[in-house]
Amino acid sequence: xxxxxxxxxxxxxxxxxxxxxxxxxxxxxxxxxxxxxxxxxxxxxxxxxxxxxxxxxxxxxxxxxxxxxxxxxxxxxxxxxxxxxxxxxxxxxxxxxxxxxxxxxxxxxxxxxxxxxxxxxxxxxxxxxxxxxxxxxxxxxxxxxxxxxxxxxxxxxxxxxxxxxxxxxxxxxxxxxxxxxxxxxxxxxxxxxxxxxxxxxxxxxxxxxxxxxxxxxxxxxxxxxxxxxxxxxxxxxxxxxxxxxxxxxxxxxxxxxxxxxxxxxxxxxxxxxxxxxxxxxxxxxxxxxxxxxxxxxxxxxxxxxxxxxxxxxxxxxxxxxxxxxxxxxxxxxxxxxxxxxxxxxxxxxxxxxxxxxxxxxxxxxxxxxxxxxxxxxxxxxxxxxxxxxxxxxxxx
Amino acid sequence: xxxxxxxxxxxxxxxxxxxxxxxxxxxxxxxxxxxxxxxxxxxxxxxxxxxxxxxxxxxxxxxxxxxxxxxxxxxxxxxxxxxxxxxxxxxxxxxxxxxxxxxxxxxxxxxxxxxxxxxxxxxxxxxxxxxxxxx
Ligand SMILES: [Zn+2]
Numbered sequence: 001x002x003x004x005x006x007x008x009x010x011x012x013x014x015x016x017x018x019x020x021x022x023x024x025x026x027x028x029x030x031x032x033x034x035x036x037x038x039x040x041x042x043x044x045x046x047x048x049x050x051x052x053x054x055x056x057x058x059x060x061x062x063x064x065x066x067x068x069x070x071x072x073x074x075x076x077x078x079x080x081x082x083x084x085x086x087x088x089x090x091x092x093x094x095x096x097x098x099x100x101x102x103x104x105x106x107x108x109x110x111x112x113x114x115x116x117x118x119x120x121x122x123x124x125x126x127x128x129x130x131x132x133x134x135x136x137x138x139x140x141x142x143x144x145x146x147x148x149x150x151x152x153x154x155x156x157x158x159x160x161x162x163x164x165x166x167x168x169x170x171x172x173x174x175x176x177x178x179x180x181x182x183x184x185x186x187x188x189x190x191x192x193x194x195x196x197x198x199x200x201x202x203x204x205x206x207x208x209x210x211x212x213x214x215x216x217x218x219x220x221x222x223x224x225x226x227x228x229x230x231x232x233x234x235x236x237x238x239x240x241x242x243x244x245x246x247x248x249x250x251x252x253x254x255x256x257x258x259x260x261x262x263x264x265x266x267x268x269x270x271x272x273x274x275x276x277x278x279x280x281x282x283x284x285x286x287x288x289x290x291x292x293x294x295x296x297x298x299x300x301x302x303x304x305x306x307x308x309x310x311x312x313x314x315x316x317x318x319x320x321x322x323x324x325x326x327x328x329x330x331x332x333x334x335x336x337x338x339x340x341x342x343x344x345x346x347x348x349x350x351x352x353x354x355x356x357x358x359x360x361x362x363x364x365x366x367x368x369x370x371x372x373x374x375x376x377x378x379x380x381x382x383x384x385x386x387x388x389x390x391x392x393x394x395x396x
Numbered sequence: 397x398x399x400x401x402x403x404x405x406x407x408x409x410x411x412x413x414x415x416x417x418x419x420x421x422x423x424x425x426x427x428x429x430x431x432x433x434x435x436x437x438x439x440x441x442x443x444x445x446x447x448x449x450x451x452x453x454x455x456x457x458x459x460x461x462x463x464x465x466x467x468x469x470x471x472x473x474x475x476x477x478x479x480x481x482x483x484x485x486x487x488x489x490x491x492x493x494x495x496x497x498x499x500x501x502x503x504x505x506x507x508x509x510x511x512x513x514x515x516x517x518x519x520x521x522x523x524x525x526x527x528x529x530x531x
Contacts, residue, residue, distance in 0.1 A: 157461050266459055
C-alpha cells in the first residue's frame with residue numbers, strides 16, 4: 001500500500017508547549033545525568049506541567065552504550081527525572097545523529113494516535129568522557145561499519161567524498177564551503193547556549209588542519225556534550241498551558257541506503273528530499289512558505305546539500321547562495337540562526353531537539369540578538385551520511 | 397578502542413571470501429550485480445534468485461578523499477586516498493587507492509590489489525582485503 005500523504009490529517013494536531021536546553025560544550029565536571037535533568041526540568045517548568053500529567057517519555061540518544069557504557073537510558077532518565085514511582089512509559093529512540101528529530105516524531109505520533117496527551121521528548125549525548133579518536137570511531141558506527149568503516153573510512157571522509165563530487169559536478173569552491181562555517185560561527189556568537197562564541201574567517205577555515213581533503217578542522221562540527229527537551233501536547237489542550245503554543249504542522253521521516261557508495265547520486269541526500277516532500281504535503285506548504293530553517297550542517301558540505309535537497313535552491317547552487325549571503329541571518333532565507341551544528345555544537349542525540357527548541361524560540365520572538373522574522377520554520381535532522389532524514393515544520 | 401575490538405574475529409572472517417576475492421552476488425531474475433553482497437535483491441525482493449558472482453575489481457573512481465585524520469587502526473598509513481569505485485559490472489564500493497595522493501582523480505581507472513587493510517593492536521590480528529591501484 002502506498003500512503004497518499006496529502007490525504008492524511010493527523011488524528012490530533014500537536015503543539016510544543018515547553019522547551020529546555022543546556023549550554024552546549026565540553027563539560028568535564030558534569031555527568032550524563034546532570035545534563036538531561038537540567039534540560040528536562042527546564043522544559044517541564046516552561047510548560048507548567050506537573051509530573052503526574054506526563055503520559056510518556058521519549059529520549060533521542062545515539063550511543064550512550066559506547067560513550068558512557070550505559071544502555072537502558074530510557075529507564076535511567078525516567079528515574080532521575082523523578083518519575084520512577086509514577087511508572088511513566090519511557091522509550092529510547094536511535095537513528096544516529098537523527099535520534100533527536102526521530103524522538104520528536106515518536107512523541108507526535110503518540111499524541112496524534114490518542115495514546116498520550118502530555119509527552120516529554122528529550123535528547124542527550126555525553127561525548128567527552130572518551131578521547132576524540134574514540135568518539136570519532138563511535139560516530140563511524142553511523143556509517144556501514146563492515147563496508148565503509150573497515151576500509152579506513154571516517155565520518156569526515158564520507159562527507160569529504162560528497163564535497164569532492166559536488167566540487168567536480170558543480171564547480172563549488174573551497175571558499176564557498178568555508179562561508180558556511182563563517183556564517184554559522186557568526187550566528188553562534190549571538191546564541192548564549194552555543195559551544196563557540198568567536199567569529200572565524202574564510203582564511204582561518206582554509207588554514208585549519210586538514211582532516212579529509214577537502215574538509216578541514218573548521219569544516220567539521222565539534223564533539224559536544226549537551227541535552228535539550230520539548231514538551232508536547234494536543235493542540236486543543238495547549239492553550240491551557242501556554243499563550244504561545246507552537247504547532248507541529250508536519251513531522252516526516254525517510255530512509256535511504258546506509259552506505260554512501262550505494263546512492264545513485266553521491267551529492268544528493270535522497271532521504272532529505274523524500275522527507276521534505278512528505279512534510280510539505282502534510283503541512284500544505286512549499287519551500288517558499290518556509291521563513292527560516294535549521295539544517296543538519298555536521299560538515300559545511302552538509303549544509304550546502306541540505307539547502308539544495310530541501311528544495312530551497314537548485315542543485316549545485318548551495319555554495320554560491322551561501323557565499324552571496326542569501327542564507328545569512330539577515331538574508332532572504334536565514335539558515336541555522338542558532339549557529340547550527342557547526343557553531344552551536346553537535347551532541348548527536350540532542351541535536352534534533354535543539355533544532356526544535358531554536359525554532360520555538362524564534363517563533364515566540366524570544367531569540368534575542370539572533371531573532372529572525374517569520375511565521376513558519378523548518379528543522380532538518382540527518383542520521384549518518386543520509387541513511388535517515390527527519391523533517392519537521394513548525395508554525396506560530 | 398580499535399576496529400578489531402568491536403568487530404570480533406568471527407565477524408571479520410565471515411566476509412573473508414568477499415574481502416579477499418571480491419565475491420559479491422548477482423540476481424538471476426533481473427540481472428543486477430551486488431557488491432557488497434546482498435541476500436535480498438532490492439528490485440525483485442522475494443522474487444529474486446541470488447547467486448554468487450566474482451567481480452574483476454576493475455573500475456573507475458567516482459569520488460575520493462585523502463584521509464589525514466585516520467580511523468583507529470589506520471594511523472600509520474596517513475595520508476591515504478580513499479575512494480568510491482564503480483566496478484565495471486555496475487555496483488559501487490568504498491576502498492583505499494594505493495597511489496601518490498596527488499595523482500588520484502575522479503574518472504581514474506583502477507584495478508584491485510590484495511593488501512593489509514587494518515590492524516587490531518589489542519589482539520595482534522592483521523586484516524587483509526582488497527585495495528585498488530591505478531591501471
Ligand atoms: Zn533482482
